[in-house]
Amino acid sequence: MNLVFEIAWTHVRTRARQTLVAIAGVATGVGFSIMMAALMEGSQDDFVKTLVNALPHISVSDERNRPTEQPAEQRYAAAEIHGLTPAVRRRGIKNPMATIAALEPWVPGALTPSVSAKGLLRYAGRDVAVSITGIEPRTEAKVSGLVTQMRQGTLDSLYRAPNALVLGDRLAEKLSAKVGATLTIVGSGNVRINGNVVGMFHSGMRQIDETNAYVLIKTAQIIENQTGLVNEIRVRLDDPMIARLVAARIGAETDYKSTSWEEAQEDLLSAFQVRNILMYTIVGAILLVASFGIYNIISTITHEKARDIAIMKSLGFRESAVRRIFVIESLLIGLAGAAFGWGLGYLLCVGLGSIEIRTPFADITRLPIAYTPRHYAIATLVALASAFVAGYFPARAAAGVHPVEIIRGAT
Amino acid sequence: MSEVLIEARNVTRILPGVVPTTLVQNVDLKIFPREFVAITGPSGSGKSSLLYLLGLLDLPTEGEVLIRGRSTANMAEEERARLRLASLGFVFQFHFLLPEFTLTENVALPMRALGELSPQEIRERAEGLLESLGLGEHRHKRPDQISGGQRQRVAVARALANEPPVVLADEPTGSLDSKSTEQVFSLLRSVVDDRGKTVVAVTHDLELANRMDRRVHIVDGRIVADDEVDRAA
Numbered sequence: 001m002n003l004v005f006e007i008a009w010t011h012v013r014t015r016a017r018q019t020l021v022a023i024a025g026v027a028t029g030v031g032f033s034i035m036m037a038a039l040m041e042g043s044q045d046d047f048v049k050t051l052v053n054a055l056p057h058i059s060v061s062d063e064r065n066r067p068t069e070q071p072a073e074q075r076y077a078a079a080e081i082h083g084l085t086p087a088v089r090r091r092g093i094k095n096p097m098a099t100i101a102a103l104e105p106w107v108p109g110a111l112t113p114s115v116s117a118k119g120l121l122r123y124a125g126r127d128v129a130v131s132i133t134g135i136e137p138r139t140e141a142k143v144s145g146l147v148t149q150m151r152q153g154t155l156d157s158l159y160r161a162p163n164a165l166v167l168g169d170r171l172a173e174k175l176s177a178k179v180g181a182t183l184t185i186v187g188s189g190n191v192r193i194n195g196n197v198v199g200m201f202h203s204g205m206r207q208i209d210e211t212n213a214y215v216l217i218k219t220a221q222i223i224e225n226q227t228g229l230v231n232e233i234r235v236r237l238d239d240p241m242i243a244r245l246v247a248a249r250i251g252a253e254t255d256y257k258s259t260s261w262e263e264a265q266e267d268l269l270s271a272f273q274v275r276n277i278l279m280y281t282i283v284g285a286i287l288l289v290a291s292f293g294i295y296n297i298i299s300t301i302t303h304e305k306a307r308d309i310a311i312m313k314s315l316g317f318r319e320s321a322v323r324r325i326f327v328i329e330s331l332l333i334g335l336a337g338a339a340f341g342w343g344l345g346y347l348l349c350v351g352l353g354s355i356e357i358r359t360p361f362a363d364i365t366r367l368p369i370a371y372t373p374r375h376y377a378i379a380t381l382v383a384l385a386s387a388f389v390a391g392y393f394p395a396r397a398a399a400g401v402h403p404v405e406i407i408r409g410a411t
Numbered sequence: 412m413s414e415v416l417i418e419a420r421n422v423t424r425i426l427p428g429v430v431p432t433t434l435v436q437n438v439d440l441k442i443f444p445r446e447f448v449a450i451t452g453p454s455g456s457g458k459s460s461l462l463y464l465l466g467l468l469d470l471p472t473e474g475e476v477l478i479r480g481r482s483t484a485n486m487a488e489e490e491r492a493r494l495r496l497a498s499l500g501f502v503f504q505f506h507f508l509l510p511e512f513t514l515t516e517n518v519a520l521p522m523r524a525l526g527e528l529s530p531q532e533i534r535e536r537a538e539g540l541l542e543s544l545g546l547g548e549h550r551h552k553r554p555d556q557i558s559g560g561q562r563q564r565v566a567v568a569r570a571l572a573n574e575p576p577v578v579l580a581d582e583p584t585g586s587l588d589s590k591s592t593e594q595v596f597s598l599l600r601s602v603v604d605d606r607g608k609t610v611v612a613v614t615h616d617l618e619l620a621n622r623m624d625r626r627v628h629i630v631d632g633r634i635v636a637d638d639e640v641d642r643a644a
Contacts, residue, residue, distance in 0.1 A: 003523040010511045311507035316496025404469050
């Protein structure tokens with residue numbers, strides 16, 4: 001065994017009680033850091049997964065990337081024109097099927113046309129404003145998780161009744177409507193039609209379950225009072241994480257506003273970033289506190305070992321060798337603490353993951369835990385870095401000891 | 412003329428402070444092979460300070476120390492440490508053995524730090540040294556399991572581990588009873604006579620000093636007497 005390592009090992013081994021306390025401090029820090037990271041990331045993953053399943057990965061709307069240029073602006077090179085009535089542009093995506101056909105060859109996923117409408121559902125004397133999406137049930141499974149989110153009825157039921165609707169379960173609850181109920185749909189231009197509830201879905205996102213309804217495309221076109229209207233192309237990607245890039249390219253190629261799920265939920269995702277910064281700050285603080293324990297023990301050892309340091313230096317040990325001894329001691333404690341911390345962290349994760357949580361705001365019945373080696377690696381690296389810093393300063397002080405002063409003091 | 416092992420040239424050591432203290436003043440001294448030198452003097456006269464300067468444990472404020480003709484004045488700390496490890500052995504009033512290590516491991520320490528021998532050779536030499544000093548049966552014990560005299564003998568064995576030409580001893584018998592003092596003195600004598608080394612020992616025991624080959628007497632940091640043997644003879 002290397003001499004420096006052997007001396008370091010002997011020091012920590014012969015001070016079992018102090019060493020164990022320091023190891024316990026690091027282990028607690030690492031364990032709780034792992035648990036906290038697993039819990040935070042687990043809940044984030046769970047939320048994002050729900051979000052990704054509930055929404056199209058990319059939504060191409062009929063909004064143009066640039067404001068429509070008015071004919072007067074095209075004709076006259078004037079700086080500003082006032083008082084003109086702008087030309088009215090027909091709503092919807094031009095040639096939607098041709099646009100889809102142009103995108104399909106390179107977009108890694110599935111695309112489907114749909115109609116996005118705003119309306120009012122009226123039932124039993126209650127009016128509820130809703131977002132109505134006109135879909136094609138046969139291709140819907142390729143672009144959303146709606147098929148798997150059906151709690152009552154099926155999407156194909158939309159074909160079986162005139163102006164059929166599938167409602168979010170919370171929306172149905174709000175309206176007190178059940179499957180089979182006939183309700184009034186009020187669309188733009190005061191269009192009023194009666195529709196039958198043929199199914200209910202549950203996405204897990206309260207906002208969606210409370211405000212969304214699905215109908216056939218042609219029903220949505222009636223509600224929007226425009227035949228042949230397609231004002232949204234919804235895209236589901238094989239890898240939702242590339243949505244932002246694909247959305248940018250679709251936007252550039254079609255000149256229609258193309259929004260990825262990440263952009264649509266930017267506020268939420270930014271909040272996650274803030275939360276992650278907060279989490280890693282707390283994790284760092286926990287490990288920093290643990291490193292004070294290491295600093296304490298290494299300082300104590302260097303103090304107790306002043307004579308040994310003096311004699312080693314008088315024998316001819318280099319300062320760097322003396323410094324290495326105490327840094328190695330610190331790292332040994334850090335490593336042992338990290339190893340025990342892994343076990344503690346894993347057990348805490350398993351324990352927390354088994355706790356059932358019931359909340360009126362979400363469906364999660366168990367705390368979502370993310371098991372990833374990354375958390376263990378980060379906690380270990382931070383613990384070792386803290387251990388190194390905690391050991392380095394007493395080690396440097398020990399290495400700088402003038403042997404003559406200690407020897408004189410001893411004699 | 413024999414080779415000079417250690418030479419102090421006009422060495423002065425002043426301890427800085429509010430009131431600077433002069434420990435050693437304008438000392439010229441040459442140490443030759445196979446000498447048994449006593450440095451004597453009253454308490455606080457600068458005996459130990461001179462020994463630390465000769466042993467490169469301390470740096471002179473003025474003057475220089477040469478080891479085998481090589482000046483150490485501009486040497487880096489690392490280089491001085493290496494020179495100390497290879498060329499000088501130390502024995503102090505207190506044994507300063509590492510308490511967690513066995514006697515063999517303590518004796519092996521300088522050899523392992525020097526790193527010139529294999530682990531097998533180091534173990535054999537350490538055990539051989541302990542055996543030759545009558546401590547073979549205790550080699551697996553720790554320092555707290557043997558007597559004070561035995562510990563000091565282990566310290567001598569450790570000083571001899573790298574076969575340095577010079578052993579510097581600071582009051583090596585200062586904390587021992589008369590029986591142990593005699594044992595350690597005999598050991599140091601044999602280090603000179605049988606092993607051909609030089610021993611420079613600081614002592615306040617004039618009876619012991621008179622049994623050595625050369626006596627350097629210091630008062631107030633200056634050498635006032637140096638009863639040198641005739642090296643040319």
